[in-house]
Amino acid sequence: MEQSSLPYDKEKIAILKGVVKKYNMDGYPLTAINNVSCTIPKGEITFVYGPSGSGKSTFLNILGMLDKPEEGEINILGQDVLALNDNQAADFRAKHIGFIFQSFNLLPVLSVRENVEFPLLHHGLSHHERREKAEYYLESVGLKEYVDRRPGAISGGQRQRVAIARALVTTPALVIADEPTANLDSSTSDEIIQLMLDMRSHFNTSFVICTHNENLLNESGRLIHIVDGKLQNIGVKQ
Numbered sequence: 001m002e003q004s005s006l007p008y009d010k011e012k013i014a015i016l017k018g019v020v021k022k023y024n025m026d027g028y029p030l031t032a033i034n035n036v037s038c039t040i041p042k043g044e045i046t047f048v049y050g051p052s053g054s055g056k057s058t059f060l061n062i063l064g065m066l067d068k069p070e071e072g073e074i075n076i077l078g079q080d081v082l083a084l085n086d087n088q089a090a091d092f093r094a095k096h097i098g099f100i101f102q103s104f105n106l107l108p109v110l111s112v113r114e115n116v117e118f119p120l121l122h123h124g125l126s127h128h129e130r131r132e133k134a135e136y137y138l139e140s141v142g143l144k145e146y147v148d149r150r151p152g153a154i155s156g157g158q159r160q161r162v163a164i165a166r167a168l169v170t171t172p173a174l175v176i177a178d179e180p181t182a183n184l185d186s187s188t189s190d191e192i193i194q195l196m197l198d199m200r201s202h203f204n205t206s207f208v209i210c211t212h213n214e215n216l217l218n219e220s221g222r223l224i225h226i227v228d229g230k231l232q233n234i235g236v237k238q
């Protein structure tokens with residue numbers, strides 16, 4: 001695999017330089033991400049915020065290697081990820097990146113435990129090892145008693161806890177969360193926010209969270225503000 005031309009810095013999970021992503025909007029080009037350069041620090045929470053349609057999800061999809069930009073460089077953990085072919089990119093993503101979505105995206109026919117075991121299927125573990133790991137992470141998000149239930153038989157907040165356990169079970173360096181509290185009431189949102197903060201300290205995972213939730217933006221962490229596809233500023237909230 002090719003090494004990135006961007007300098008490798010072990011304190012940074014990701015380095016983006018000059019990233020441009022365009023969409024075709026009814027025959028017209030729309031620049032959703034416009035020359036974005038930034039770094040994602042290790043072991044911290046970075047909050048991405050900005051108006052609706054400003055390019056936050058596009059930014060997360062590119063950072064999470066779900067989508068490719070037309071221009072720019074992206075280095076994740078020292079790897080030039082744009083140089084990877086589709087299979088290599090899928091392997092890299094499965095190993096290093098976890099995702100949390102606003103709509104939870106759990107598989108309804110699987111139990112809570114099986115949902116969390118699922119990302120481990122291609123990690124060369126025995127059934128027993130997968131089960132042990134899944135139960136460890138489910139216990140860490142407070143769902144020990146619910147492992148045999150189906151997602152349809154637990155609350156929205158509990159579903160998001162399952163999704164957090166599923167994102168963490170592969171011990172990824174980076175967890176990307178797109179509006180993780182948008183479908184939750186405010187007190188459940190607060191619990192989920194607290195849980196992600198606890199998980200960050202406990203597992204030293206780097207989180208990048210896109211949010212409109214002001215409670216999240218008041219937490220300490222890095223802030224990336226995107227307006228019209230451009231980075232407005234990068235700040236540190238103490």
Ligand SMILES: Nc1ncnc2c1ncn2[C@@H]1O[C@H](COP(=O)(O)OP(=O)(O)OP(=O)(O)O)[C@@H](O)[C@H]1O
Binds near residue numbers: 023053057
């Ligand atoms: N698949 C697509 N095809 C065409 N245009 C798209 C596509 N995805 C996003 N866009 C456009 O790109 C721009 C950025 O969209 P994006 O979803 O990244 O914004 P956002 O900040 O996440 O918005 P929101 O806060 O409403 O979720 C918008 O103008 C959107 O309409």
